[in-house]
Amino acid sequence: MINVEDVFESQRTALERLSPPIEAVGVGGSFGTGGRDLYSDADFFILYPTEGFFDFLRGFPEQITHPRPVLVMSGPVFVTGFGFEYSYILEGGVAVDYNLNCRETLSLNPMRSNTRVIFDATGFLTEFTAHAAREEARSGNADVFDAMHDYLVRLLKIRKSAYRQDLPVLLYNLDKLRLVLAGLDRTWVLGVPYNSFQADHRLGPQMGIEYVSLFLGSFPGADAGSICASIGSVCQGIDERLRSLGAVGPSWGAHWDLAANVKRNIEEYLSVLP
Numbered sequence: 110m111i112n113v114e115d116v117f118e119s120q121r122t123a124l125e126r127l128s129p130p131i132e133a134v135g136v137g138g139s140f141g142t143g144g145r146d147l148y149s150d151a152d153f154f155i156l157y158p159t160e161g162f163f164d165f166l167r168g169f170p171e172q173i174t175h176p177r178p179v180l181v182m183s184g185p186v187f188v189t190g191f192g193f194e195y196s197y198i199l200e201g202g203v204a205v206d207y208n209l210n211c212r213e214t215l216s217l218n219p220m221r222s223n224t225r226v227i228f229d230a231t232g233f234l235t236e237f238t239a240h241a242a243r244e245e246a247r248s249g250n251a252d253v254f255d256a257m258h259d260y261l262v263r264l265l266k267i268r269k270s271a272y273r274q275d276l277p278v279l280l281y282n283l284d285k286l287r288l289v290l291a292g293l294d295r296t297w298v299l300g301v302p303y304n305s306f307q308a309d310h311r312l313g314p315q316m317g318i319e320y321v322s323l324f325l326g327s328f329p330g331a332d333a334g335s336i337c338a339s340i341g342s343v344c345q346g347i348d349e350r351l352r353s354l355g356a357v358g359p360s361w362g363a364h365w366d367l368a369a370n371v372k373r374n375i376e377e378y379l380s381v382l383p
Contacts, residue, residue, distance in 0.1 A: 119176040132156045133234035135224040150204040162211040252303035253354045259289045264371045271378035293350035333382040
């Protein structure tokens, strides 16, 4: 079986050989936090000088080497908050992602503070990572605004799917709505910044078996009544968490009014499903 540690070391060496002109390389995910295991992915963040960046981006697949044959790859795809991503799956099942940026394309996101800098010729990525950690520490109500945004977006998508009687898409968005709740629960219980993108990351080990049982209980059956009850249960949890984190008072009135109206619409549209 392919060893993910060997792949990581191989790719770190391969990227170091491309410096210069690469300015810095960091690693995120479980390799960045020190929680890697047998099935961890290798997520690299690469900083390249602004001049010539897009030529480097286009030519990256020809410059990077891997220790095992590449089965499939995709990219470059721009991922908001991460940069231009190339994603590879190697023979044996190890996934390696490269997020390429120049200074002008770098942005703060909830995962940036978890980046571990491997090498940094200029010190820029090191300072940027430290800045991300400082911003995260004083983010305050940013978690509430981000979560409310995600909540309303998913409710609107669920309403659209219910109106169109498109249950597969509705259930997909219900799953995404459930991740909003999981992200809020992680913030509420563990004190980590809200991030629905990674809300299901090691949810069981971090939140405990009792939480997992409650979480699994929110999955619906195939009938409209069960789906409606599941949406109501998830929304109730989100409502409670948002209010506990500060989404109260007149400034939030319009947000709650919209959520309530959309939920009523969803119930109405689901009630006529066969």
